[in-house]
Amino acid sequence: MNSYRKELCFNFPSRRGFVNITRDVEAALRESGIKEGLVLVNAMHISASVFINDDESGLHRDYENWLEKLAPHEPVNQYRHNDTGEDNADAHLKRQIMGREVVVAVTDGQLDFGPWEQIFYGEFDGRRRKRVLIKIIGE
Amino acid sequence: MNSYRKELCFNFPSRRGFVNITRDVEAALRESGIKEGLVLVNAMHISASVFINDDESGLHRDYENWLEKLAPHEPVNQYRHNDTGEDNADAHLKRQIMGREVVVAVTDGQLDFGPWEQIFYGEFDGRRRKRVLIKIIGE
Amino acid sequence: MNSYRKELCFNFPSRRGFVNITRDVEAALRESGIKEGLVLVNAMHISASVFINDDESGLHRDYENWLEKLAPHEPVNQYRHNDTGEDNADAHLKRQIMGREVVVAVTDGQLDFGPWEQIFYGEFDGRRRKRVLIKIIGE
Numbered sequence A, B, C: 001m002n003s004y005r006k007e008l009c010f011n012f013p014s015r016r017g018f019v020n021i022t023r024d025v026e027a028a029l030r031e032s033g034i035k036e037g038l039v040l041v042n043a044m045h046i047s048a049s050v051f052i053n054d055d056e057s058g059l060h061r062d063y064e065n066w067l068e069k070l071a072p073h074e075p076v077n078q079y080r081h082n083d084t085g086e087d088n089a090d091a092h093l094k095r096q097i098m099g100r101e102v103v104v105a106v107t108d109g110q111l112d113f114g115p116w117e118q119i120f121y122g123e124f125d126g127r128r129r130k131r132v133l134i135k136i137i138g139e
Helices: A022-032 A057-070 A080-084 A089-098 B022-032 B057-070 B080-084 B089-098 C022-032 C057-070 C080-084 C089-098
Strands: A002-011 A017-020 A037-043 A048-053 A101-107 A118-123 A129-138 B002-011 B017-020 B037-043 B048-053 B101-107 B118-123 B129-138 C002-011 C017-020 C037-043 C048-053 C101-107 C118-123 C129-138
Touching (some): A002 A022, A002 A118, A022 A037, A022 A118, A037 C101, A048 A089, A048 A129, A057 A089, A057 B080, A057 B089, A080 A089, A089 C048, A089 C057, A101 B002, A101 B037, A101 B101, B002 B022, B002 B118, B022 B037, B022 B129, B048 B089, B048 B101, B048 C089, B057 B089, B080 B089, B089 C089, B101 C002, B101 C037, C002 C118, C037 C118, C048 C101, C048 C129, C089 C118
Antiparallel strands (some): A002 A129, A048 A118, B017 B118, B037 B048, B048 B118, C002 C129, C017 C118
């Protein structure tokens, strides 16, 4: 069994946003030389997500609006986490809806995806340096 | 390390529904011959889920009602994704709540499950052909 | 490829609560002797979660309040699952938000974590014996 590890770095100019990282994961997979196995892609920070869905800007606006309805940022004093001096409690909630990680099959050296699957980094508390981990195991 | 790959196919007559696929995953595990490892089971489509919960019809009605409350299908014009001509934005939201994938331990050639764990395919935009991927790695 | 399996047991005195199990997963990893691979940690019961987030008591109160708002326990007769004599339908819903499982990379014999990542067991229907499975594969 072989393994390969790579980090991606982000520094979003805004509090929230989504970025397609599929090409980055494919590049890591090529570098690994692994042909059969599993890829784990996870946010290393607890106010961010990695998820798989559609690369369509209207849908991303729907996610933004929907998450803000389910776990609003304001008023920040509605959250006990923010009593610590933080203002990002909502980001920790939004990240649970969207998920921390994805696990993707590797078959014949490719991400084994359906027709529309794309991997996204979801930022819910940006404006600072954050990381994503790619870990590949297989042969 | 060995690996095994299998697809399951679905074509739901209705927009939404749940189907127990535990027996199908167990059959794939037997076919693989793998005794120790991990099974990944994921929806290959981005408006569907694979999740683990109880095989109880009342609970499935509760999921249907609850998801419809959290991410209603109607009115379809509340979603920017539907400006593209689609009417399934709600399905992309519901799938994030229920999840894309499950990873299950394989021990002694069996799915290593608690007493009530069952694997389900959750369809949120049916009436067309869709697939689930089973990928097993181990020895 | 090697594998290692361990169960953790819980018996919460209350219906709901969170407990940090990071040290237990690290202990299992040391016992396994595995240096490179993946760890799967999952609830073996369908009204409980394993998730990764912050070890901050204010945030845990926010999760409790938020989940109770998204999927209230009362009135119990709002759920068809509870027609079976159960009163825990809300626990099955809450667990879908927080997730069943986490998959964590193992690098150099350590959980490959960002600065604040901690693993939690989330109980939504306690006052009885329940289990978590740790399965480690790698070399």
